Amino acid sequence: MIQQRAVQTRRRVLRAGAAEFARRGYAATTLTHITRTAGVTMGAITFHFASKRALADAVCAQGRRITREAVAPGGGGAGRGLQAVVDITHALVVLLGEDDLVRAASRLGGEAGDRNGWYGAWLPHLHAACVRADREGALRAGVDPATVTVLAVGLVAAAETAALQAACAQAGTTTAAQLTRAWRALLGAVAPPDGVPGLSP
Protein backbone atom coordinates (compact mmCIF):
# COMPACT_ATOMS: atom_id res chain seq x y z
CA MET A 1 0.00 0.00 0.00
CA ILE A 2 2.79 2.40 0.98
CA GLN A 3 4.82 1.00 -1.92
CA GLN A 4 1.99 1.77 -4.33
CA ARG A 5 1.64 5.33 -3.03
CA ALA A 6 5.38 5.90 -3.49
CA VAL A 7 5.10 4.78 -7.12
CA GLN A 8 2.22 7.19 -7.68
CA THR A 9 4.12 10.06 -6.06
CA ARG A 10 7.22 9.37 -8.16
CA ARG A 11 5.13 9.40 -11.31
CA ARG A 12 3.41 12.63 -10.28
CA VAL A 13 6.76 14.34 -9.64
CA LEU A 14 8.08 13.12 -13.01
CA ARG A 15 5.02 14.49 -14.86
CA ALA A 16 5.18 17.82 -12.99
CA GLY A 17 8.91 18.07 -13.64
CA ALA A 18 8.31 17.40 -17.34
CA ALA A 19 5.64 20.11 -17.53
CA GLU A 20 7.89 22.71 -15.85
CA PHE A 21 11.06 21.81 -17.79
CA ALA A 22 9.12 21.84 -21.08
CA ARG A 23 7.67 25.26 -20.30
CA ARG A 24 10.62 27.05 -18.66
CA GLY A 25 13.76 25.15 -19.70
CA TYR A 26 16.30 23.70 -17.26
CA ALA A 27 17.85 26.86 -15.80
CA ALA A 28 14.59 28.67 -15.00
CA THR A 29 12.88 25.66 -13.37
CA THR A 30 13.16 25.26 -9.59
CA LEU A 31 12.18 22.32 -7.40
CA THR A 32 9.80 24.73 -5.66
CA HIS A 33 7.90 25.20 -8.95
CA ILE A 34 7.65 21.44 -9.19
CA THR A 35 6.37 20.93 -5.63
CA ARG A 36 3.53 23.36 -6.46
CA THR A 37 2.63 21.74 -9.78
CA ALA A 38 2.84 18.21 -8.38
CA GLY A 39 1.07 19.12 -5.12
CA VAL A 40 3.71 17.30 -3.06
CA THR A 41 6.25 18.34 -0.42
CA MET A 42 9.92 19.02 -1.12
CA GLY A 43 10.68 15.92 0.98
CA ALA A 44 8.61 13.78 -1.40
CA ILE A 45 10.68 15.01 -4.37
CA THR A 46 14.07 14.55 -2.71
CA PHE A 47 13.02 11.08 -1.51
CA HIS A 48 12.79 10.01 -5.18
CA PHE A 49 15.33 12.31 -6.89
CA ALA A 50 18.64 13.43 -5.38
CA SER A 51 18.75 16.73 -7.31
CA LYS A 52 17.17 18.83 -10.06
CA ARG A 53 19.75 17.29 -12.42
CA ALA A 54 18.68 13.75 -11.42
CA LEU A 55 15.01 14.60 -11.99
CA ALA A 56 15.78 16.19 -15.38
CA ASP A 57 17.77 13.11 -16.41
CA ALA A 58 14.87 10.83 -15.42
CA VAL A 59 12.41 13.02 -17.36
CA CYS A 60 14.64 12.91 -20.47
CA ALA A 61 15.12 9.14 -20.24
CA GLN A 62 11.37 8.63 -19.99
CA GLY A 63 10.67 11.07 -22.87
CA ARG A 64 13.21 9.27 -25.06
CA ARG A 65 11.70 5.87 -24.18
CA ILE A 66 8.19 7.03 -25.14
CA THR A 67 9.57 8.46 -28.39
CA ARG A 68 11.55 5.34 -29.27
CA GLU A 69 8.51 3.12 -28.74
CA ALA A 70 6.30 5.38 -30.88
CA VAL A 71 8.62 5.35 -33.91
CA ALA A 72 10.23 1.91 -33.72
CA PRO A 73 9.28 -0.77 -36.25
CA GLY A 74 6.19 -2.22 -34.60
CA GLY A 75 5.21 1.32 -33.54
CA GLY A 76 4.42 4.30 -35.81
CA GLY A 77 7.20 3.46 -38.27
CA ALA A 78 6.07 -0.04 -39.15
CA GLY A 79 4.73 0.76 -42.64
CA ARG A 80 6.60 0.25 -45.88
CA GLY A 81 8.68 2.69 -47.88
CA LEU A 82 8.03 6.39 -47.78
CA GLN A 83 4.79 5.96 -45.84
CA ALA A 84 6.85 4.86 -42.81
CA VAL A 85 8.95 8.04 -43.11
CA VAL A 86 5.82 10.21 -43.27
CA ASP A 87 4.26 8.32 -40.35
CA ILE A 88 7.32 8.73 -38.13
CA THR A 89 7.29 12.53 -38.59
CA HIS A 90 3.56 12.64 -37.76
CA ALA A 91 4.08 10.50 -34.65
CA LEU A 92 6.85 12.87 -33.48
CA VAL A 93 4.81 16.01 -34.11
CA VAL A 94 1.85 14.54 -32.18
CA LEU A 95 4.15 13.65 -29.26
CA LEU A 96 5.71 17.14 -29.30
CA GLY A 97 2.25 18.64 -29.17
CA GLU A 98 0.77 16.42 -26.48
CA ASP A 99 3.35 14.79 -24.23
CA ASP A 100 5.21 16.92 -21.67
CA LEU A 101 7.82 14.19 -21.14
CA VAL A 102 8.65 14.23 -24.86
CA ARG A 103 8.58 18.06 -25.04
CA ALA A 104 10.92 18.23 -22.04
CA ALA A 105 13.26 15.62 -23.56
CA SER A 106 13.32 17.60 -26.82
CA ARG A 107 13.89 20.96 -25.10
CA LEU A 108 16.47 19.80 -22.54
CA GLY A 109 18.32 17.78 -25.22
CA GLY A 110 18.52 20.92 -27.37
CA GLU A 111 19.67 23.06 -24.44
CA ALA A 112 22.46 20.61 -23.65
CA GLY A 113 23.47 20.46 -27.33
CA ASP A 114 23.35 16.71 -26.83
CA ARG A 115 23.96 14.75 -30.01
CA ASN A 116 22.66 11.60 -28.41
CA GLY A 117 19.73 13.32 -26.80
CA TRP A 118 16.17 13.31 -28.04
CA TYR A 119 17.19 13.09 -31.71
CA GLY A 120 19.06 9.88 -30.93
CA ALA A 121 15.75 8.27 -29.91
CA TRP A 122 14.24 8.57 -33.39
CA LEU A 123 16.80 9.62 -35.99
CA PRO A 124 18.20 6.08 -36.48
CA HIS A 125 14.65 4.73 -37.06
CA LEU A 126 13.86 7.55 -39.50
CA HIS A 127 17.11 7.02 -41.39
CA ALA A 128 16.49 3.24 -41.53
CA ALA A 129 13.02 3.88 -42.98
CA CYS A 130 14.55 6.15 -45.67
CA VAL A 131 17.09 3.46 -46.59
CA ARG A 132 14.27 0.88 -46.69
CA ALA A 133 12.24 3.17 -48.97
CA ASP A 134 15.23 3.44 -51.30
CA ARG A 135 15.69 -0.36 -51.42
CA GLU A 136 12.00 -0.80 -52.18
CA GLY A 137 12.34 1.55 -55.17
CA ALA A 138 10.12 4.16 -53.50
CA LEU A 139 12.50 7.07 -54.23
CA ARG A 140 12.62 9.06 -57.44
CA ALA A 141 15.82 8.73 -59.50
CA GLY A 142 18.48 11.16 -58.27
CA VAL A 143 17.07 11.36 -54.74
CA ASP A 144 19.11 9.53 -52.10
CA PRO A 145 18.10 8.34 -48.60
CA ALA A 146 20.32 10.97 -46.88
CA THR A 147 18.46 13.80 -48.63
CA VAL A 148 15.06 12.38 -47.67
CA THR A 149 16.34 12.09 -44.10
CA VAL A 150 17.36 15.76 -44.10
CA LEU A 151 14.00 16.85 -45.48
CA ALA A 152 12.14 14.77 -42.87
CA VAL A 153 14.41 15.93 -40.01
CA GLY A 154 13.75 19.47 -41.21
CA LEU A 155 9.99 19.06 -40.87
CA VAL A 156 10.35 17.74 -37.31
CA ALA A 157 12.89 20.43 -36.39
CA ALA A 158 10.58 23.09 -37.81
CA ALA A 159 7.72 21.72 -35.72
CA GLU A 160 9.97 21.94 -32.62
CA THR A 161 10.53 25.67 -33.00
CA ALA A 162 8.21 27.98 -31.16
CA ALA A 163 8.44 30.25 -34.21
CA LEU A 164 6.54 27.77 -36.39
CA GLN A 165 3.93 27.17 -33.70
CA ALA A 166 3.35 30.92 -33.42
CA ALA A 167 3.07 31.25 -37.22
CA CYS A 168 0.57 28.36 -37.39
CA ALA A 169 -1.50 29.86 -34.58
CA GLN A 170 -1.54 33.17 -36.45
CA ALA A 171 -2.58 31.46 -39.71
CA GLY A 172 -5.35 29.57 -37.90
CA THR A 173 -3.90 26.15 -38.72
CA THR A 174 -2.22 23.43 -36.64
CA THR A 175 1.32 22.12 -36.80
CA ALA A 176 -0.08 18.71 -37.78
CA ALA A 177 -2.12 20.17 -40.66
CA GLN A 178 0.91 22.17 -41.80
CA LEU A 179 2.99 18.97 -41.73
CA THR A 180 0.49 17.26 -44.02
CA ARG A 181 0.60 20.20 -46.46
CA ALA A 182 4.41 20.15 -46.44
CA TRP A 183 4.48 16.39 -47.13
CA ARG A 184 1.92 16.82 -49.91
CA ALA A 185 4.34 19.24 -51.61
CA LEU A 186 7.38 17.11 -50.77
CA LEU A 187 6.18 13.69 -51.90
CA GLY A 188 6.02 14.81 -55.51
CA ALA A 189 9.71 15.70 -55.21
CA VAL A 190 10.98 12.50 -53.63
CA ALA A 191 8.65 9.71 -54.81
CA PRO A 192 8.41 8.47 -58.40
CA PRO A 193 5.18 9.71 -60.08
CA ASP A 194 3.45 6.33 -59.85
CA GLY A 195 4.34 6.06 -56.14
CA VAL A 196 2.57 9.19 -54.89
CA PRO A 197 -1.12 8.13 -55.19
CA GLY A 198 -0.69 5.26 -52.70
CA LEU A 199 0.74 7.56 -50.01
CA SER A 200 -1.18 9.30 -47.23
CA PRO A 201 0.66 12.53 -46.25
Next chain:
Amino acid sequence: MIQQRAVQTRRRVLRAGAAEFARRGYAATTLTHITRTAGVTMGAITFHFASKRALADAVCAQGRRITREAVAPGGGGAGRGLQAVVDITHALVVLLGEDDLVRAASRLGGEAGDRNGWYGAWLPHLHAACVRADREGALRAGVDPATVTVLAVGLVAAAETAALQAACAQAGTTTAAQLTRAWRALLGAVAPPDGVPGLSP
Protein backbone atom coordinates in the same frame (compact mmCIF):
# COMPACT_ATOMS: atom_id res chain seq x y z
CA MET B 1 43.55 56.21 -27.26
CA ILE B 2 42.12 54.82 -24.03
CA GLN B 3 38.71 55.13 -25.65
CA GLN B 4 39.88 53.04 -28.61
CA ARG B 5 41.38 50.36 -26.35
CA ALA B 6 38.09 50.14 -24.45
CA VAL B 7 36.21 49.56 -27.72
CA GLN B 8 38.66 46.79 -28.64
CA THR B 9 38.30 45.13 -25.23
CA ARG B 10 34.52 45.29 -25.40
CA ARG B 11 34.57 43.66 -28.82
CA ARG B 12 36.99 40.96 -27.63
CA VAL B 13 34.76 40.14 -24.63
CA LEU B 14 31.70 39.99 -26.91
CA ARG B 15 33.43 37.57 -29.33
CA ALA B 16 34.75 35.38 -26.47
CA GLY B 17 31.31 35.36 -24.84
CA ALA B 18 29.75 34.34 -28.16
CA ALA B 19 32.24 31.46 -28.57
CA GLU B 20 31.59 30.14 -25.05
CA PHE B 21 27.80 30.54 -25.14
CA ALA B 22 27.65 28.87 -28.57
CA ARG B 23 29.72 25.93 -27.34
CA ARG B 24 28.37 25.42 -23.80
CA GLY B 25 24.97 27.08 -23.67
CA TYR B 26 23.96 29.75 -21.15
CA ALA B 27 23.86 27.74 -17.92
CA ALA B 28 27.24 26.04 -18.31
CA THR B 29 29.14 29.19 -19.31
CA THR B 30 30.86 31.19 -16.56
CA LEU B 31 32.46 34.63 -16.72
CA THR B 32 35.70 32.89 -15.71
CA HIS B 33 35.59 30.83 -18.94
CA ILE B 34 35.17 34.09 -20.83
CA THR B 35 38.09 35.87 -19.13
CA ARG B 36 40.33 32.96 -20.22
CA THR B 37 39.10 32.88 -23.81
CA ALA B 38 39.22 36.67 -24.17
CA GLY B 39 42.53 37.00 -22.34
CA VAL B 40 41.19 39.84 -20.20
CA THR B 41 40.62 40.38 -16.47
CA MET B 42 37.28 39.94 -14.73
CA GLY B 43 37.38 43.70 -14.10
CA ALA B 44 37.54 44.34 -17.85
CA ILE B 45 34.40 42.26 -18.39
CA THR B 46 32.39 43.81 -15.58
CA PHE B 47 33.46 47.30 -16.72
CA HIS B 48 31.57 46.67 -19.97
CA PHE B 49 28.82 44.22 -18.91
CA ALA B 50 27.01 44.30 -15.56
CA SER B 51 26.32 40.55 -15.50
CA LYS B 52 26.43 37.28 -17.47
CA ARG B 53 22.82 38.01 -18.48
CA ALA B 54 23.79 41.47 -19.80
CA LEU B 55 26.67 39.98 -21.82
CA ALA B 56 24.42 37.22 -23.22
CA ASP B 57 21.80 39.80 -24.20
CA ALA B 58 24.45 41.89 -25.98
CA VAL B 59 25.75 38.78 -27.81
CA CYS B 60 22.22 37.85 -28.94
CA ALA B 61 21.45 41.40 -30.09
CA GLN B 62 24.66 41.48 -32.14
CA GLY B 63 24.01 37.98 -33.59
CA ARG B 64 20.48 38.99 -34.58
CA ARG B 65 21.75 42.21 -36.17
CA ILE B 66 24.32 40.31 -38.28
CA THR B 67 21.61 37.83 -39.31
CA ARG B 68 19.09 40.53 -40.20
CA GLU B 69 21.60 42.35 -42.39
CA ALA B 70 22.59 39.12 -44.17
CA VAL B 71 19.05 38.18 -45.17
CA ALA B 72 17.33 41.55 -45.62
CA PRO B 73 16.44 42.76 -49.10
CA GLY B 74 19.70 44.33 -50.20
CA GLY B 75 21.53 41.48 -48.40
CA GLY B 76 21.35 37.76 -49.22
CA GLY B 77 17.61 37.84 -49.88
CA ALA B 78 17.63 40.44 -52.64
CA GLY B 79 16.97 38.09 -55.56
CA ARG B 80 13.62 37.41 -57.18
CA GLY B 81 11.14 34.66 -56.47
CA LEU B 82 12.23 31.30 -55.17
CA GLN B 83 15.91 32.09 -55.68
CA ALA B 84 15.69 34.61 -52.82
CA VAL B 85 14.18 31.91 -50.58
CA VAL B 86 16.99 29.49 -51.45
CA ASP B 87 19.63 32.21 -50.96
CA ILE B 88 18.31 33.18 -47.52
CA THR B 89 18.58 29.58 -46.28
CA HIS B 90 22.15 29.34 -47.62
CA ALA B 91 23.11 32.64 -45.97
CA LEU B 92 21.74 31.38 -42.64
CA VAL B 93 23.50 28.03 -42.86
CA VAL B 94 26.82 29.77 -43.64
CA LEU B 95 26.36 32.12 -40.67
CA LEU B 96 25.48 29.17 -38.39
CA GLY B 97 28.64 27.42 -39.52
CA GLU B 98 31.02 30.36 -39.27
CA ASP B 99 29.86 33.11 -36.94
CA ASP B 100 29.95 32.53 -33.18
CA LEU B 101 27.71 35.55 -32.55
CA VAL B 102 25.03 34.04 -34.80
CA ARG B 103 25.49 30.52 -33.35
CA ALA B 104 25.17 31.93 -29.84
CA ALA B 105 22.06 33.94 -30.79
CA SER B 106 20.53 30.79 -32.30
CA ARG B 107 21.43 28.58 -29.33
CA LEU B 108 20.49 31.03 -26.56
CA GLY B 109 17.25 31.95 -28.37
CA GLY B 110 16.35 28.26 -28.51
CA GLU B 111 17.23 27.72 -24.86
CA ALA B 112 15.04 30.61 -23.81
CA GLY B 113 12.17 29.32 -26.00
CA ASP B 114 12.07 32.88 -27.28
CA ARG B 115 9.58 33.36 -30.11
CA ASN B 116 11.10 36.70 -30.99
CA GLY B 117 14.67 35.48 -30.64
CA TRP B 118 16.96 34.52 -33.50
CA TYR B 119 14.11 33.29 -35.71
CA GLY B 120 12.55 36.75 -35.47
CA ALA B 121 15.64 38.18 -37.19
CA TRP B 122 15.07 36.25 -40.43
CA LEU B 123 11.67 34.55 -40.49
CA PRO B 124 9.77 37.70 -41.60
CA HIS B 125 12.24 38.19 -44.50
CA LEU B 126 11.96 34.53 -45.51
CA HIS B 127 8.17 34.64 -45.38
CA ALA B 128 8.12 37.88 -47.40
CA ALA B 129 10.31 36.24 -50.05
CA CYS B 130 7.89 33.27 -50.24
CA VAL B 131 4.93 35.63 -50.68
CA ARG B 132 6.88 37.53 -53.36
CA ALA B 133 7.66 34.24 -55.14
CA ASP B 134 3.95 33.41 -55.13
CA ARG B 135 3.00 36.82 -56.57
CA GLU B 136 5.61 36.39 -59.29
CA GLY B 137 4.02 33.07 -60.28
CA ALA B 138 7.11 31.14 -59.17
CA LEU B 139 5.10 28.55 -57.18
CA ARG B 140 3.54 25.42 -58.62
CA ALA B 141 -0.27 25.28 -58.53
CA GLY B 142 -1.50 23.96 -55.18
CA VAL B 143 1.60 25.10 -53.28
CA ASP B 144 1.08 28.13 -51.03
CA PRO B 145 3.66 30.55 -49.52
CA ALA B 146 3.07 29.20 -45.99
CA THR B 147 4.05 25.68 -47.07
CA VAL B 148 7.21 26.90 -48.78
CA THR B 149 8.03 28.86 -45.61
CA VAL B 150 7.66 25.70 -43.51
CA LEU B 151 9.87 23.68 -45.85
CA ALA B 152 12.54 26.39 -45.84
CA VAL B 153 12.34 26.88 -42.04
CA GLY B 154 12.70 23.11 -41.78
CA LEU B 155 15.95 23.12 -43.73
CA VAL B 156 17.41 25.85 -41.50
CA ALA B 157 16.14 24.17 -38.32
CA ALA B 158 17.65 20.87 -39.47
CA ALA B 159 20.98 22.62 -40.06
CA GLU B 160 20.79 24.02 -36.50
CA THR B 161 20.58 20.58 -34.91
CA ALA B 162 23.80 18.97 -33.80
CA ALA B 163 22.26 15.68 -34.98
CA LEU B 164 22.38 16.74 -38.63
CA GLN B 165 25.92 18.07 -38.31
CA ALA B 166 27.03 14.75 -36.82
CA ALA B 167 25.26 12.83 -39.61
CA CYS B 168 26.89 15.01 -42.31
CA ALA B 169 30.33 14.57 -40.72
CA GLN B 170 29.76 10.82 -40.71
CA ALA B 171 28.66 10.84 -44.37
CA GLY B 172 31.70 12.94 -45.31
CA THR B 173 29.60 15.85 -46.58
CA THR B 174 28.98 19.39 -45.32
CA THR B 175 25.76 20.96 -44.11
CA ALA B 176 25.96 23.43 -47.01
CA ALA B 177 26.32 20.63 -49.61
CA GLN B 178 23.46 18.76 -47.98
CA LEU B 179 21.32 21.91 -48.15
CA THR B 180 21.95 22.16 -51.89
CA ARG B 181 20.93 18.52 -52.38
CA ALA B 182 17.78 19.06 -50.33
CA TRP B 183 16.83 22.13 -52.39
CA ARG B 184 17.52 20.25 -55.62
CA ALA B 185 14.93 17.68 -54.52
CA LEU B 186 12.56 20.32 -53.17
CA LEU B 187 12.50 22.75 -56.10
CA GLY B 188 10.84 20.20 -58.33
CA ALA B 189 8.06 20.02 -55.75
CA VAL B 190 7.42 23.72 -55.25
CA ALA B 191 8.35 25.39 -58.56
CA PRO B 192 6.45 24.97 -61.84
CA PRO B 193 8.39 22.71 -64.26
CA ASP B 194 9.52 25.60 -66.47
CA GLY B 195 10.73 27.54 -63.40
CA VAL B 196 13.30 25.03 -62.11
CA PRO B 197 16.06 25.37 -64.76
CA GLY B 198 16.68 29.04 -63.92
CA LEU B 199 17.24 28.34 -60.24
CA SER B 200 20.56 27.71 -58.49
CA PRO B 201 19.97 25.48 -55.44
